[in-house]
Amino acid sequence: MIEVDHLTKRYGKTVAVDDLSFNVTPGRITGFLGPNGAGKTTTLKAILGLVHPTSGTTRVLGNAYRDLDDPLRRVGAVLETSRYHPGRSGRNHLRVVAAQAGIQQGRVEEVLELVAMKQPGRRRVRGYSMGMRQRLGLATALLGDPELLVLDEPANGLDPAGIRWLRDLLRSLARRERTILISSHVLAEVEQIADEVVIIHRGRFVAQSTTRELAQRAAGAVRVRSPDLNRLRELLTANGMRVAEAEDGVLSVGEATAERVGELAAANGIVLHELMTERATLEEAFLELTAGETTE
């Protein structure tokens, strides 16, 4: 669906993307993760033919983006820098894009409906909130009912209700066999909807795996609260776990899973008031994933 093959992009002496290769499989939602400045946007722009690679190639649906006929009918994109003419209404923005892409004007009303922008669509973009701009961007991407969506940080600027709305929309698109590549610097944002993740760091490939595998790798310590703290501590230590007291009445257990801690406690009749896996942040997952690379 998307093939990135040894992509390198330099801006002067800065290397934005460094020999990056990965594929996006059809019919799935792929998260494209990396901290700010990792080269995500540059990579997406190269895929979409906006940025010329220094070396390497990118292909979309088997072709260079430039060689797609009517690309908006096949690929929809929302870029982080999606911007509009401030004096144009949202509806007119869509009309212009539709005219250029040869898409029927009737589709404009449909996508406005789809992103719940029927009313604001009449107003000038100048007065739009960040969330409305994101919705308009999504409407633009959906104009051609494309089989592939490329979304660069689409949750930016959305309030919690908007993020839920976005998630539902993407899920419904995925059910209709659409392929979605969605970039983010926040793991939590994509892990609930992405089937797979590609991680890059400083322009270089770090990992590609299913979201489930990543979640396991990113799992941190187990947090456990119990009224019988001392007995629990002894029990866990005896079973080879690393135990530290996080705060009053709470233990932080390393080299353990919540399942194992819960089973041990139950077998020994210890009451637990709280048991949860502390999630490592994406930064921590990165540190772990890139550790092998730096020590070589």
Add this chain to the structure above:
Amino acid sequence: MRLLYAELLKVRTAPRTSLGLVLGLLLLAGFGSATTAYDADSTPFGREVALGDVISVVSIAPVFTLILGILVVTWEYRHGTITQTFLATPRRERVIGAKDALSFVYGGVLAVAALVLTLIVASFWISLDLERGHWELAGRLVFAAAAWGVLGAGLGALLQSQVGAIVTSFVWFLVAEPLLSATIDSLTDARITDYFPGNALERLQDTAGAVEVGPEGVVTGPDYAFGLWPAALLVVGYAALFAVLGLVSALKRDVP
């Protein structure tokens, strides 16, 4: 055709900037026409010259069509809509081609509108006996305005910066070219400076052809190194040169 329509829709749905230019030109044309026609009796050759002068009020049009051409390209860069445009049409040469074409047509239409207005205004004072020379002059002026629209679009695509392109063109036409011309002309008798874009445009817009036929004798305008056809070719050449430079720039550079 689809792209040209889309470009037209872009102008129509965000009309404020271009509307200012259109109104500005029409206002100046109407005013210029009125003052010229009103003064008609005081010119030595009377009505004949006055009608040519009225028509040549339209020679201010290229300034406006140049800016219009610059805007047609650079407002997309300024507002970042160029990204969406190139996503919809990744073959950038088609986009730039459509913008060049729009600037040419828009420039021509604008000049025709200004011409019609000047003639209507002038008709209050003088009768409009348009002769062949007048039509030719009008045609040259409209053509010059259309060509300068393309020059603007090319310059806009080359520099991408709205302010940069407008300032560059103004500095060249109002300061650099006149200064250079004066300096070079004082050093050599060779007519190099006649080939500069501003001077070539001025040659193409010269009223002489329209008024030579006056019964009181031949009006001798300024002396030029070449005739009207070479001047037209030069004007087209400059427009084409910048259209090509703009196209190359748009193809080579990354979209911000």
